[in-house]
Amino acid sequence: MTSTSAPITVRSPGKLFIAGEYAVVTPGEPAVLVAVDRHLTVRLTESRGAGSVHSPEFGRTPLVWGRGADGLTIDREHHPYEYVLSAITLAERLRGETGRPARFFDLRIDSGLDDVSGRKFGLGSSAAVTVATLRAIDEFYGFGLDRIDVFRLALLATISIAPNASGGDLAASAFGGWIGYRSPDRALLRSELDAGASVTELLASAGWEPLAIERLRPPMDLRFLVGWTGEPASTERLVDAVRGGSGAMDYPAFLLNSRACVTDLWDALGRGDDTATLESIRRARRLLQGLGRTAGVSIETPLLSELCDTAEAFGAAGKSSGAGGGDCGIVLAPATADVAGLVRAWEDRDIRHLTIGVSPAEGGHP
The missing domain is CATH 3.30.230.10 (Ribosomal Protein S5; domain 2)
Structure with a gap:
């Protein structure tokens, strides 16, 4: 060869x-x-x-x-x-x-x-x-x-x-x-x-x-942070589990609420409204928490909850990313947030701050 x-x-x-x-x-x-x-x-x-x-x-x-x-x-x-x-x-x-x-x-x-x-x-x-x-x-x-x-x-x-x-x-x-x-x-x-x-x-x-x-358009003045829980997650398994547990929930209502939330996020990014962007991230987190509860699936694990709650305590907004069940959480932090304190608090909880940014930062082609 x-x-x-x-x-x-x-x-x-x-x-x-x-x-x-x-x-x-x-x-x-x-x-x-x-x-x-x-x-x-x-x-x-x-x-x-x-x-x-x-x-x-x-x-x-x-x-x-x-x-x-x-x-x-x-x-x-x-x-x-x-x-x-x-x-x-x-x-x-x-x-x-x-x-x-x-x-x-x-x-x-x-x-x-x-x-x-x-x-x-x-x-x-x-x-x-x-x-x-x-x-x-x-x-x-x-x-x-x-x-x-x-x-x-x-x-x-x-x-x-x-x-x-x-x-x-x-x-x-x-x-x-x-x-x-x-x-x-x-x-x-x-x-x-x-x-x-x-x-x-x-x-x-x-x-x-x-x-x-x-x-x-990327957020105007929000810093993008990623925390990793060290817990592996299987997207396919979690999606199948949610589908299997969907009989206990109003899934059409979840879709409707998710559509409204993501559409608002899309619009907030388009007009450079960081406050509305942060609120959409918090709404998206609540929707996934509710989905996990009603489907009986651990989308937001205890460590992911700590990751997100810590972000809130330091003035930022966080949520699990992807199917959840472990892996990463994302955080958007305004300039007023104590990012250094947030990262130290993560380390105290065995949550690893990944030095990851958006590729490319300005939102064009990689």
Whole structure:
């Protein structure tokens, strides 16, 4: 597998949810996310005879892929790299549809989304690796995909593995900055994909409604902070648990309230109203607390509660980020907040302050 062209290196950022969790899995319901300034890097090198995927996170032995009469052949003896392989598979379909000759390549994946010991912070590594892989292959084959095409291809690859994924993390990774997001009908897209629709047709299909991706203005004078509880969380498990417990709650009312809250947050950011932004963060926290109580699911764990309550005590607003159940909480702190005191209080409670910012800070492309 000898290199025949210059390597291609692509970085994609991780993400954190600001508001709209759980509701966003319902098509059309809004959420706000940020891309963060920690990245996952994919390095693509052309090869011959077969391709490989290698990440130090998953051992020294790469996964090897080739082509057979029925498409991609994969040596699954080692780590499956599901999202990467799904992205390669879809890119191969697009390559065939556009008449480009088949080539092989090796992928080297290095993640800066976790700590040095490999513990995950919940920054969306599967989304970042899917987006970065597709951007690298796009450059390799010269597809000429724009950001929305990369997002759409990444979502098609993702729902082949996780049908209920909202795609918000993919939007943040593909576009960067502060993102307003509404998910499309992924069940419809998955059915079209499974029915054999061409990738080219799907990228241009009208079936993406009610998808919306909008770059939002960052808060005017609010500092963005991230705390990590050290407790791992499984988004898929928590979302399934909430759905399983939804018979005890008025879920349509939750969706209605979430929509109102996130829409207000979207508007507050648009007009630079930091006071209204902070109030929307507090409302979003209360909504998730109520959802967890009625569904019998620990969305806001005791440590996440301490993280958020401490932020309030020091003059800021905080909430869990993403599915909750551990991982990270986000805080927006006005200039009057005692941030140094807040961070010290977190440390006293074994909550780690992560030195994470928004990528890029001004809200444009990463």
